[in-house]
Amino acid sequence: MAETAKWYVVHTFSGYENKVATNLQTMVENRKLHDLIQEIRVPTETVVELTDNKKREVERKLFPGYVLVKMVMTDDSWYVVRNTRGCTGFVGPESKPVPLTEEEVLALGVEKKNFVVNYAVGDNVRIVDGPLEGFIGIVEELDTEKNSVRVRISMFGRETPVELELDQAEPVE
Structure with a gap:
């Protein structure tokens, strides 16, 4: 396949992010679209909350109402994502999907760069x-x-x- 997969932002109903992600993952598996839709993420962070003098670790969504999808944009992949229950469309002008730039992907922490380190402690x-x-x-x-x-x-x-x-x-x- 000549085209490479890029990250897109999908808008969902608020509170339905995980449901949309699992529904989309199920559709990808059922239709065998692993080569078109490669990754689906709901960005979260772990936060320590203090309630009633007790510390609790809570996982909080970084972008409520949004799911990140790494996919090759074709008519099939667009249709599958767009018609997933709970999904309201792609983020972009007039709901036309616009991929995230490399800088945006790194800033969001969606993909991490792996560095080969050729030094150790004490060097x-x-x-x-x-x-x-x-x-x-x-x-x-x-x-x-x-x-x-x-x-x-x-x-x-x-x-x-x-x-x-x-x-x-x-x-x-």
């Missing part, structure tokens, strides 16, 4: 991007899940920990 690294570009430090902590690294640099005669993204540092040869 010397050079900062290659940001306001501290050119500084050399020692890796203290590495978190590939959160795409972050903590580097200890020497600034004005003091040791200072700095949080960076994984691609902002490279090993010193």
Whole structure:
């Protein structure tokens, strides 16, 4: 298939996001459209709520009334999504589907970039991007899940920990 799948935003009735996602997933499986409709997501975040002096973790929808769908836009895929119960249409001018840009996809955290890290805790690294570009430090902590690294640099005669993204540092040869 020449066309690649892109992320689209589907508008739903408020409170029906999960129902629309499961209905759509069922239709994809029944009609064997896995190559056209590849992924369906309801973006959520985990929030700690304090009620009656008790902490509870609650999952909250980031965008109530919306579902994200990664799909190849064809007449068939458009028809299946558009005619899913609870779906009111695609987000775009005059309900014409407009795919999300790469920047929007990364900002929403829908897809994560995977970086190959060629340094480890205790290695010397050079900062290659940001306001501290050119500084050399020692890796203290590495978190590939959160795409972050903590580097200890020497600034004005003091040791200072700095949080960076994984691609902002490279090993010193």
